[in-house]
Amino acid sequence: MSAIKFELIKTCKQTGARLGKIQTPHGEIQTPIFMPVGTLATVKAMTPEELKDINAQIILSNTYHLYMRPGHELVEKAGGLHKFMNWDRPILTDSGGFQVFSLGPLRKIKEEGVEFRSHIDGSKHFISPEKAIEIENALGADIIMAFDECAPYPADREYVKNSLERTTRWAQRCKDAHKNTERQALFGIVQGGMYKDLREQSAKEITDIGFPGYAIGGLSVGEPKPIMYEVLEYTTPLLPEDKPRYLMGVGSPDDLIEGVLRGVDMFDCVLPTRIARNGTAFTSQGKVVARNAIYADDFRPLDPECDCYTCKNYTRAYIRHLVKCNEILASRLLTYHNLHFLLKLMEDVRTAIQEDRLMDFRNEFFEKYGYTK
């Protein structure tokens, strides 16, 4: 029996959007959902309590980074990732594949796995599908991802085809190696780049193996947004209706909405937390770059329509001051606000699906947020 149970509550009549819920060993997740990223067993600048304040239902953590620091054995010894980081709600771990492939010249791909050097100390490592699952089993997340290759963009057909076929073989090896099926659900990942027939091939191969959930990988890797939307458009219908669909690495407000319209249930991205530490806020009127001089004596909240802790208590002028002085509180207030913004957006999206007005919601949002399409 799978560690998770997905229930499709409703499908939008006008679009591909779905309303659902996922039961996990650490509680229920309402979908569509955005997952804040806690790379190194901490969502940067946030406490678990603050994540709960803003209704984070599930967070993501990175297998590659945790394997490097502090090491999966230590996390296991601590009682698993949930206990180690003091987070009792669901966690998803990626497989480390994306980070390892991002190392560029530091890594070498073989059928058996990937050889690479650490980005921290240059030490040599080897991660195979079996090793990735061993690490993810030790970390103990509720949802774990198969070890795949995320092909770069652009990449020629031949490269992408070889890569996706190896990813299929690796997916089978991951499934075979997975130990904790009753406590951790292993998701397969569909690759195939920007080639429709290769996405079809990958989706068929991966769904034939069979997983309790499926991710769409290899998007948001530098391609223009219309191409990403097009690939999504023909890829999500290739996936089973009764399993959750996860679009990896996507997290701008517009991409979240466009992804939901095309039938995606889960998203993750470092964008909201990273731009926060850079001094930028998502708001209902578009981005606010808090460092800008125009906010020096602007005593309004970051987003006048927002009711988060940051917006209820602090002005743009104060936040600009904190950003300019590199104060930790700047990162805290902006991270809190940006995550609240995306989680609230997804909550509004769920309500709009429920109330059969998702397209109206989308159009209103884009008009205010500054998109015209």
Place this chain on the structure above:
Amino acid sequence: MSAIKFELIKTCKQTGARLGKIQTPHGEIQTPIFMPVGTLATVKAMTPEELKDINAQIILSNTYHLYMRPGHELVEKAGGLHKFMNWDRPILTDSGGFQVFSLGPLRKIKEEGVEFRSHIDGSKHFISPEKAIEIENALGADIIMAFDECAPYPADREYVKNSLERTTRWAQRCKDAHKNTERQALFGIVQGGMYKDLREQSAKEITDIGFPGYAIGGLSVGEPKPIMYEVLEYTTPLLPEDKPRYLMGVGSPDDLIEGVLRGVDMFDCVLPTRIARNGTAFTSQGKVVARNAIYADDFRPLDPECDCYTCKNYTRAYIRHLVKCNEILASRLLTYHNLHFLLKLMEDVRTAIQEDRLMDFRNEFFEKYGYTK
């Protein structure tokens, strides 16, 4: 009428320690008290709510830094420092003197005031006693400090004498310039270096001018601890019993206790917050340098006797991991713990004075904390 009212509740029978309270426009302060430092209108890594969680009664902010960034006019336009930073309890601002004198070759002392160049952009500035008070009036803290010279250590008698006499003249000018006497209490500062007769001269001159509270400046500037304790020993009795006494820039656990024993009511220091960001914790068993390898798989809290948020929820192993990865949460958890530690220490000190067992408390504390004297 003064903006504050000091009530001396009790004097220790065995030592010089005092139990008191200070009424301010933003509420009451129980003394002896440690004041966390919020240099740039934020106690680094903390929110105001967290400061309240750990019972911070008053915080200190730095006039020099706020004058530089964001500028006192902006803070005034924001409605004053309390409103700007979202802190509704008492605030004390220093005069900027200490920071300006620390600029070394960047500053030039004249009778009129001090000319200096900004540590940020090299721009030229001039602060006189009148200017310091103008800035402090704009910031709007409950307690403000006179503009003084903190002489270096070591310094010869002649230098210290000239300096303290100028500080006296400046103190009078500060008092004359002070506008908001009903909302802000101006404290005088006793100087005189490590010379007993000069401390006597300074204390007489400053108390003759008359202030609602007095600080002891020019200590904790590099002199050995026994010398600091000796100077305190003969200086506090020179100050009126019915006014609060504030030892500037002191904040190690042992110095707080030794200061209280010698009749000090108020302390401030960046030490607890600075070493926190460096990865070091105060604990009841002495300092814990969280980065150390011995804590890699130590699943105990930082301080097993502590009941703060950090110690209730996180292990040394996790905090070490965060420190090694330069995660913001490391600074947050350690800052929270260190400030809680000092504020709890002062609470315990107040209780010990109340219960006539301060010397026992001191001896037990030092034995556990690792001091033998």
